Amino acid sequence: MDLEHDMLVWLSKSFGLFYLIxxxxxxxxxxxxxxxxxxxxxxxxxxxxxxxGPWR
Incomplete structure (x- = not known):
């Protein structure tokens, strides 16, 4: 389960980075x-x- 979570976090961070670029x-x-x-x-x-003119 930990490997799947780490992979999902990596994918979301990578997608976000390339999306913003x-x-x-x-x-x-x-x-x-x-x-x-x-x-x-x-x-x-x-x-x-x-x-x-200037605001009074």
Whole structure:
């Protein structure tokens, strides 16, 4: 029984590691994809565009 538990723990840790690495790579590729640049630039500027002045 102990060997089965150790194997299950090893598999779950390995799967989690590779899952997070793959997810990180996908997020970085999405963020640097050239066609997303316009949307990201618009989102960055739209926050400051509607600001009238300091909040009182």
């Amino acid at each position: 793959a997810l990180s790579i996908i997020i970085v590729i999405y963020a640097y994809w050239p066609s997303n640049k316009k949307a990201f630039d618009h989102a960055a500027k739209s926050v400051l565009h509607n600001e009238d």
